[in-house]
Amino acid sequence: MKRGMEIDDAVLTVTESDAAKIEWPLSRRSIRFFWWFAVAAFAVLALRVVYLSIIKGTQYQEAAARNSLRELVVPAPRGIIYDRFGKQLVSNISSMDSILIPADIPQDTEEQTEMKRLLLSTFGVEPEVLDEIFQKLDRKSLQPLLIKERVNQEEALLFLSRSRALPGVSLYQTTERRYADSLIFSHLLGYEGKIRKEELAMHPEYLLTDSIGKQGLEKSYETFLRGKHGFRQAEVDTLGHVKRELGIVQPTPGSDLILNIDADLQKKVFDSLQTLLEKKGLRQAAAIAIDPRDGAVRALVSLPSFDNNLFAEGISSKDYQALANDPALPLFNRALSGEYPPGSTIKPVLAAAALAEGIVDEHTKIESRGGISVGNFFFGDWKAHGFTDIRRAIAVSSDVFFYSVGGGYGGIRGLGMDRMKKYENLFGYGRVTGIDMPSEADGLIPDPRWKQDAVGERWYIGDDYHAAIGQGFVLATPLQVLNSIATIANGGTLYAPKVVSQVRSSDGTVTPIAPEVIRKDFIDPNILRIVREGMRETVTKGTAQSLNTLPIAVAGKTGTAQFGNDKKTHGWFVSFAPYDHPTLTMIVLVEGQGEEGYNAVPVTRDVYEWYFSRPEISSE
Numbered sequence: 001m002k003r004g005m006e007i008d009d010a011v012l013t014v015t016e017s018d019a020a021k022i023e024w025p026l027s028r029r030s031i032r033f034f035w036w037f038a039v040a041a042f043a044v045l046a047l048r049v050v051y052l053s054i055i056k057g058t059q060y061q062e063a064a065a066r067n068s069l070r071e072l073v074v075p076a077p078r079g080i081i082y083d084r085f086g087k088q089l090v091s092n093i094s095s096m097d098s099i100l101i102p103a104d105i106p107q108d109t110e111e112q113t114e115m116k117r118l119l120l121s122t123f124g125v126e127p128e129v130l131d132e133i134f135q136k137l138d139r140k141s142l143q144p145l146l147i148k149e150r151v152n153q154e155e156a157l158l159f160l161s162r163s164r165a166l167p168g169v170s171l172y173q174t175t176e177r178r179y180a181d182s183l184i185f186s187h188l189l190g191y192e193g194k195i196r197k198e199e200l201a202m203h204p205e206y207l208l209t210d211s212i213g214k215q216g217l218e219k220s221y222e223t224f225l226r227g228k229h230g231f232r233q234a235e236v237d238t239l240g241h242v243k244r245e246l247g248i249v250q251p252t253p254g255s256d257l258i259l260n261i262d263a264d265l266q267k268k269v270f271d272s273l274q275t276l277l278e279k280k281g282l283r284q285a286a287a288i289a290i291d292p293r294d295g296a297v298r299a300l301v302s303l304p305s306f307d308n309n310l311f312a313e314g315i316s317s318k319d320y321q322a323l324a325n326d327p328a329l330p331l332f333n334r335a336l337s338g339e340y341p342p343g344s345t346i347k348p349v350l351a352a353a354a355l356a357e358g359i360v361d362e363h364t365k366i367e368s369r370g371g372i373s374v375g376n377f378f379f380g381d382w383k384a385h386g387f388t389d390i391r392r393a394i395a396v397s398s399d400v401f402f403y404s405v406g407g408g409y410g411g412i413r414g415l416g417m418d419r420m421k422k423y424e425n426l427f428g429y430g431r432v433t434g435i436d437m438p439s440e441a442d443g444l445i446p447d448p449r450w451k452q453d454a455v456g457e458r459w460y461i462g463d464d465y466h467a468a469i470g471q472g473f474v475l476a477t478p479l480q481v482l483n484s485i486a487t488i489a490n491g492g493t494l495y496a497p498k499v500v501s502q503v504r505s506s507d508g509t510v511t512p513i514a515p516e517v518i519r520k521d522f523i524d525p526n527i528l529r530i531v532r533e534g535m536r537e538t539v540t541k542g543t544a545q546s547l548n549t550l551p552i553a554v555a556g557k558t559g560t561a562q563f564g565n566d567k568k569t570h571g572w573f574v575s576f577a578p579y580d581h582p583t584l585t586m587i588v589l590v591e592g593q594g595e596e597g598y599n600a601v602p603v604t605r606d607v608y609e610w611y612f613s614r615p616e617i618s619s620e
Helices: 002-012 016-022 028-055 057-066 109-123 127-135 153-165 182-189 197-202 216-220 222-226 263-280 308-312 317-324 343-356 390-396 399-407 416-426 448-454 461-468 478-489 525-540 600-611
Strands: 069-074 090-100 145-148 169-179 191-194 211-215 230-236 242-249 256-259 285-291 296-303 366-368 371-374 377-380 386-388 493-496 500-504 510-512 516-520 555-563 568-577 584-590
Touching (some): 109 127, 127 145, 169 191, 182 263, 182 296, 191 216, 263 285, 263 296, 343 390, 343 399, 366 399, 371 399, 399 461, 478 525, 478 584, 525 555, 555 600
Antiparallel strands (some): 090 145, 191 211, 256 500, 285 584, 366 386
16 A cells, blocks of 8 residues: 555656656647558558459469469370381481460560560571461460470570570470381381371370371371370479479380381382382382281382481471472372272183183183184284183283183173172272271272263173273272282182281280281182192293292283373283292282383392292291
8 A cells, every 4th residue: 555655646746847758648630640641551452452363363363373283294105116027117216396385375465476586586487387376375275386396406505595585485305206218118107297287186185296197007006106195293483484393104105016017028129129110211110018828918119209207307398399299109109009900910810700600611722813803893912822721821811811701702601790890809809908008099890880870881892801801991909919819829818918917015015916807718719729820820831931940939920001092001910929838929010111021020030039048938
């Protein structure tokens, strides 16, 4: 109590000056100042919140989204292709593309204009390419768009120095194909290239930065070769640049292909054919080799050829125009897509048909005096052969014999076109063979209805005669002709030719590509034996006797077919060897050889002599 009283007394007894030190009253003006200051501060803060959240909200929201986690694609290495003995025919080499992420591109028009200027000077792309990219940007898309393929080292270094001024642009590590012996294998392997927009519509699972098979095996086995992309998780900033790596899911490499192709045989056929063309002043030819025991394709050549590395690297407009405008059509695969009159190479099939239908037997003889006359029309033979039975008719290629069994003459009633077509279809003419490559043509075996619809004319006996010797309206691909002879050689089984033998996945699992039988047992094996004997006589006594000195027995059939109005002919030779147990059938086609003879036979001789002297082949 005493202490409390002392405090009160002190307050009551304080002087005026001391009281002024204890108490500082605020004026009304000061109070109003502080009040308005607080209101203003809160107003500024409120306006700032409105500005950031409403006016600039979308922009900052997008920036926040960009400054986040991304899954960046890691492309899968494409599968490798090997020949039957393990020789590598294609490889992958490291490459780099420049890409753009639409979501990271600034919306400001001036900033975009400056970006385009820098991109032009950095990567040297065409202005039209950039204009198209920027005009069709989906601002929300994280799908990369391709700016330029195969960025070189100088361009990469220049980009890195300017990367802060190029938001959304980055370098993308990828690979490109490199083809060994490209001229020799280009029609077989084909090539790959960047996917086009029209292709993307058919393959929505692909990215615009992906490559895809365009031709050949690269196209037909795209599903196996492609593999599965991986991805790496990364934190990126508002410019789309990686700040921190967080992890990676490794890609699954594409599967490898092991082919039935014998690379050394392919080279030998190519070289022999090319040498002949250069010697004769010609440019166009094709050759195929197949194992008749299972339809395995050992070689497939089309000339002239092209360098498929040009396409894999991104062919220039100048180089492409040079290929596209070449009258010899180097991009055209004659072996699969070329449709030609087969000429006398169709006669073994017609011989089998005539025997099967009882038109003739193996002892029937027909006389050739150089041609036959029907009314005012004369159908000539290339030579007067005298009396020939069916074996000799095949060996010497008697047109009169096949006019007679095809259309009928004298005492021979003939097959007629419908029955000729029936057997030709059975042996694979007039429809695709089913080879595991793209762009195969189906040829044409006509009939009276077809002629009426296509030409507007009725069918005449002369049409039967022309068809019986593989001319007139009849068209076939080299592969169809070869496959029909392979069927004769193996005793009556028509196979779908296969280029690929095995698919080997990245984990080492091997999936064989089994032989595919189209049909079998559709004709008496004894009939085929007679036809084979006639084809053997082609070499021993007939039109290909230059092959008779080979160390292995060969059977075959020559053929010529006139085209155009200048008396030029296509020259054919189709064959199989060894005669008793065939392991290889081969066809050679030389376009426009003139009237000088069978240019295809010397190529066959050169290839067989080399092929059957190899230790790895002679032991098969």
